[in-house]
Amino acid sequence: MPNVDGLIIGGGFPEMFAAQLEKNISMRESIKIAASNGLPIFAECGGYMYLMNDLTDFSGKTFKMVGVIDNSAKMNDKLQMVGYVDASLVNDCILGSSGDKFHAHEFHFSSEVNNNGQNAFECVKVRNNTKYFAGFISENILASYLHIHFAGCVGAAKNFIESCKDYHICCSNSKK
Numbered sequence: 232m233p234n235v236d237g238l239i240i241g242g243g244f245p246e247m248f249a250a251q252l253e254k255n256i257s258m259r260e261s262i263k264i265a266a267s268n269g270l271p272i273f274a275e276c277g278g279y280m281y282l283m284n285d286l287t288d289f290s291g292k293t294f295k296m297v298g299v300i301d302n303s304a305k306m307n308d309k310l311q312m313v314g315y316v317d318a319s320l321v322n323d324c325i326l327g328s329s330g331d332k333f334h335a336h337e338f339h340f341s342s343e344v345n346n347n348g349q350n351a352f353e354c355v356k357v358r359n360n361t362k363y364f365a366g367f368i369s370e371n372i373l374a375s376y377l378h379i380h381f382a383g384c385v386g387a388a389k390n391f392i393e394s395c396k397d398y399h400i401c402c403s404n405s406k407k
Contacts, residue, residue: 236402237271237395238262240278242378246306246341249286249294259297266299266372269401271325271394274374276339279366280304282374286341300367300374303344312337316377318352321364324373325394326387333384335377351375371398 245252252259262282266272274282280296287293287305296304318333320326333352351366351373366375371394381388 235265235270236399237391238265238273239391240272240274240281242276242278245277245281245286245296246288249288249292252281252286252296253294259295262297263299266297269371269398271391271398272299272372272374273325273391274372275378276337276376279374279376280341282367282372283343299372301345301347302367304341305344306341309340311339311342312376315357316354317357318354318365318377320368321350321353322368324351324368325371325391326373327390331387333377333379333387335379337376337378339376352377 262272272282279300280286282297282299283302283304284296284298284300285293285303286296287303289306289308293303314337316335316337318335320329320331320333322329346364347367349367349369350364351368352364352375353362354365354377355362366373366377379387
């Protein structure tokens with residue numbers, strides 16, 4: 232992904248376009264290579280699912296996705312989560328420092344098949360105080376089902392931009 236210093240993959244409905252996403256091999260490979268080269272990537276909900284190894288749709292058919300996150304998403308007939316959460320970062324990452332807090336929203340019918348233990352957030356459901364861990368975090372990737380509004384956490388947006396600038400400088404210097 233030349234001339235790209237960061238990637239945000241928003242929410243959506245990848246299960247509705249799973250066949251097309253699977254067929255776009257060049258995009259999947261480009262994202263995977265860029266991620267392995269340290270490209271800052273923030274993905275939420277549908278973007279999170281897209282970064283996983285594969286996605287099983289409502290009919291039970293499985294489609295290959297990007298494969299950056301060693302996990303799978305499976306669509307369920309029943310809504311898995313809807314509501315507001317208060318989330319805290321588990322570790323330092325491209326959006327902030329361990330302990331930074333986010334007010335976010337979740338809405339999804341899919342579930343993760345495997346949890347590899349690299350959780351991004353410790354969450355508390357606003358309506359009933361249930362605690363759980365969620366998402367995926369690495370040095371350059373933060374992905375989860377959480378929908379975060381950057382206007383409500385300007386510091387996170389600034390941190391992501393700084394991560395993109397650092398990546399640009401690093402990559403520009405390595406090409407010389």
